[in-house]
Amino acid sequence: MNIYSEITANKRKSWLIIGLFVLFITTLAFIYGKATGYGLSYAGIGLIFAGIISFGSYYYSDKMILSLSKAKQIKKEDNPLLFNTVENLCIGAGLPMPKIYIIDDSAPNAFATGRDPKHSVTCVTTGILEKLNRIELEGVIAHELSHIKNYDIRVMAIVVILVGLVALMADFFMRSLWFGGSRRDSNKGNAQGIFLLIGIVLAILSPIAASLIQLAVSRKREYLADASGVLLTRYPEGLASALEKIAGDKEPLEAANNATAHLYIANPFKGKIQGNWFANLFNTHPPIEERIRILRSM
Amino acid sequence: MEIYIILAVVAIALFVWYTYNSLVTSKVRIKEAFSGIDVQLKRRVDLVPNLVSTVKGYAKHEKELLENVTKARASLMKAQGTTQKAESDNMLSQALKSLIAVSENYPDLKASKNFLELQQELSDIEAKIAYARQFFNSNVAGYNTTLVNFPGSIVGKMFGFKKEDFFEAVESDRKNVKVEF
Numbered sequence: 001m002n003i004y005s006e007i008t009a010n011k012r013k014s015w016l017i018i019g020l021f022v023l024f025i026t027t028l029a030f031i032y033g034k035a036t037g038y039g040l041s042y043a044g045i046g047l048i049f050a051g052i053i054s055f056g057s058y059y060y061s062d063k064m065i066l067s068l069s070k071a072k073q074i075k076k077e078d079n080p081l082l083f084n085t086v087e088n089l090c091i092g093a094g095l096p097m098p099k100i101y102i103i104d105d106s107a108p109n110a111f112a113t114g115r116d117p118k119h120s121v122t123c124v125t126t127g128i129l130e131k132l133n134r135i136e137l138e139g140v141i142a143h144e145l146s147h148i149k150n151y152d153i154r155v156m157a158i159v160v161i162l163v164g165l166v167a168l169m170a171d172f173f174m175r176s177l178w179f180g181g182s183r184r185d186s187n188k189g190n191a192q193g194i195f196l197l198i199g200i201v202l203a204i205l206s207p208i209a210a211s212l213i214q215l216a217v218s219r220k221r222e223y224l225a226d227a228s229g230v231l232l233t234r235y236p237e238g239l240a241s242a243l244e245k246i247a248g249d250k251e252p253l254e255a256a257n258n259a260t261a262h263l264y265i266a267n268p269f270k271g272k273i274q275g276n277w278f279a280n281l282f283n284t285h286p287p288i289e290e291r292i293r294i295l296r297s298m
Numbered sequence: 299m300e301i302y303i304i305l306a307v308v309a310i311a312l313f314v315w316y317t318y319n320s321l322v323t324s325k326v327r328i329k330e331a332f333s334g335i336d337v338q339l340k341r342r343v344d345l346v347p348n349l350v351s352t353v354k355g356y357a358k359h360e361k362e363l364l365e366n367v368t369k370a371r372a373s374l375m376k377a378q379g380t381t382q383k384a385e386s387d388n389m390l391s392q393a394l395k396s397l398i399a400v401s402e403n404y405p406d407l408k409a410s411k412n413f414l415e416l417q418q419e420l421s422d423i424e425a426k427i428a429y430a431r432q433f434f435n436s437n438v439a440g441y442n443t444t445l446v447n448f449p450g451s452i453v454g455k456m457f458g459f460k461k462e463d464f465f466e467a468v469e470s471d472r473k474n475v476k477v478e479f
Contacts (some may be wrong), residue, residue: 084422090430091334093438234432 002243006294007231010224010280013154014217021213028166028206032173035199039210043165050164058157062099062114062121071101077184078158082129086122093149098122107253108246109133111154112144118177120148125253132242137209139229139239145257146228152221159214166210170203212281213251217287226291230298249287317444317453324441328462331434335465338427339387345423346371346390349416353397356407363400367393394420429464438462 005049030045066070076083083100090097098120108127114120122144134138147153156252168287177200230236246266251269280287350364356362368392374386398417401407408414442461444450453459 084425088422088425088429091338091426092432094331094433231436 004231005297007224008075010050010220010227011150014220017213017217017220018155018159018162019057021210024206024209024213025162025169028169028202031199031202032169032197035195036173036176041170046165046168047161049168050161053164055157055161058153058160062119064094065111065113066101066121066123069103069123072156073099073101079129080156081134082124082137082248085134085138086145089142089145089159093118093145094144095149098145098148102129103127103246105253106130106252107268108249109253109264109266109268110140110144112147114148115153115157117148122148127251131245131249133239135235136242136245138233139235140243140265142229142232143225143239144224144229146232147221150221150224150228151226153219154290156214156218159217163207163210163214167207172207173199173203215282215284218284223291223294225298226295227298230295236295236298240292243288243292243295247292282287313449314453314456317449320456321441321444321450321454322458324437324444327461328434328437330440331430331437331438335427335430335434338423338430342394342420342427343371343374343390344424345416346394347418349397349420352410352412352416353401353407356410356413357401357404360397360400361368363397367397367450369393406411437445438464 008021025043029040031147033040033043063131074082079102082102086100087097092144097115098114098117101121101123103123103125105125106127108131110122110124110128112122122141124140128137128140177196226239229239233239244268253264266288267283311371346367350367354364367390370386370390372445374383377383377386383393398420401413445459445461
């Protein structure tokens with residue numbers, strides 16, 4: 001695999017997953033509609049709710065995570081090395097300068113967020129600044145800037161809206177059954193019964209399936225950011241060796257929590273490295289050894 | 299029957315319109331990326347007077363070297379057209395390299411805080427120039443690829459689009475560098 005084919009493949013896979021996701025939701029809406037006689041109103045109401053909630057978090061994503069993580073903004077004088085690294089890579093990528101923040105934590109990690117390149121933010125921990133050398137720092141920053149350049153925050157926001165939609169639809173459906181609010185069409189008795197059964201099974205399983213899909217997209221975008229970052233630095237070993245150092249550091253990042261974990265360059269909760277395929281499905285990030293292996297093969 | 303022909307013509311027209319626009323947009327981006335390189339080159343040129351006066355303070359005997367740098371800068375500012383600019387910029391690069399190299403002989407200069415800062419700025423500017431050139435090249439690559447691929451090649455011929463050139467290193471840059479102490 002070379003850099004370009006990695007990039008195309010990951011873009012294609014993430015959009016394929018999202019496409020299948022939309023198809024999945026359409027099917028759910030259809031089945032719920034048939035089961036209760038309410039047709040597409042499930043999908044409609046769910047979309048409005050999910051949309052409003054998720055849009056807010058996407059729009060203010062930069063402010064939210066920064067206040068959650070106690071990050072401090074820096075100017076060029078505060079850390080010329082970091083500033084120049086970001087500035088130079090932005091020149092290479094054709095991006096406007098993001099705001100740069102530092103989190104005071106010895107666990108090495110970094111993230112980027114913001115709804116588009118003009119309103120973007122990138123943040124590193126003091127751990128990264130201490131433990132990585134210049135070339136490795138460049139690899140990490142290039143990865144983060146690639147998230148911004150590829151509009152990954154927007155892609156994940158769309159996915160999150162869809163996941164919320166699935167959960168809400170399942171919820172509405174189950175509630176409507178409980179409160180007996182469905183319209184019974186006496187002509188279609190049996191068919192409606194079957195849809196009802198399928199609908200219940202789906203209402204239970206679909207939220208989990210939706211989360212798995214979200215995690216799959218998140219992983220593909222991580223691979224994509226790795227490959228795009230290499231296209232920027234033209235030096236895969238920089239990021240590979242940075243990831244090795246980050247993986248080797250067992251300390252969990254204190255500032256991270258479940259809501260923000262997926263934004264970081266490496267899973268901030270340093271549990272056991274999951275070798276098992278099934279357990280990996282629940283990870284926001286691909287396994288680090290796999291990322292390092294792909295980088296070193298470019 | 300006619301409706302299908304009309305739809306086909308409209309579809310082709312839209313296709314051509316879209317491809318033409320993306321080619322033209324690519325060309326504008328290439329121009330911008332080219333100016334982006336100039337922005338960084340200017341920073342380097344602006345650094346020269348400061349550098350020359352700092353070195354002069356410590357290394358008065360290196361008159362010839364200092365003059366070379368000043369002359370190169372002057373010729374760059376007078377240069378017209380891409381070839382002249384590239385030649386003058388090359389001269390300036392070489393002169394700056396010699397200046398930094400010669401500073402090794404002057405321990406007081408090497409230790410001066412001013413000089414260290416200027417040296418760091420110079421090396422940072424060189425990195426920025428390299429990234430600006432890389433960005434330029436990637437824009438040229440995108441444009442040339444569109445021009446060579448299917449719909450682009452036909453639309454390109456229709457409207458007379460030509461391939462653009464990449465930034466290329468000068469022969470002397472391709473030689474291996476010997477570092478001697």
